[in-house]
Amino acid sequence: MAEQMVKFMVNGRSYEIPIEPHMTLVEVLRDKLDITGTKLSCGAGECGACTVLIDGKPALSCLTLAMTAREKSILTIEGLAEGGNLHPIQKAFIEHGAIQCGFCTPGMILATKALLDENPNPNREEVKKALAGNLCRCTGYVKIVDAVLAAAEEMGKGGS
Ligand code: FES
């Protein structure tokens, strides 16, 4: 099918590129823009590894047609650190051992960002609920939830 020019922002940078209508957002990010922090795992909406934020809301980029991101603002894991400093959520994941193979981590961290933007002080159950769509084969989840709670506390002290 014919490509169409689509304009959107990724991590604060504007792109205008030709996209075939069937291409998913994760394909465009990884294969056309070489922004490979977003992971493609199940490709079927079941694992959350491909989670990005579109206009601040979590979205499964394996199920999102790239065309639908037209004129929108996309945040991937590459856009989270600022000025060479890791985001407090990234730091908390490292400090709490919430990363093992790391394949789920970009999606987990972006789902966490969406949660904390909306609810800066979640309890353990709210964290579990917010991350229920993000699967991790390695950590057993306890450390991930601990990391999210620690990040919330740190950010509540005036971090970003
Ligand atoms: S790769 Fe998108 S939900 Fe699994």
Ligand code: FES
């Ligand atoms: S750290 Fe390996 S899947 Fe989560």
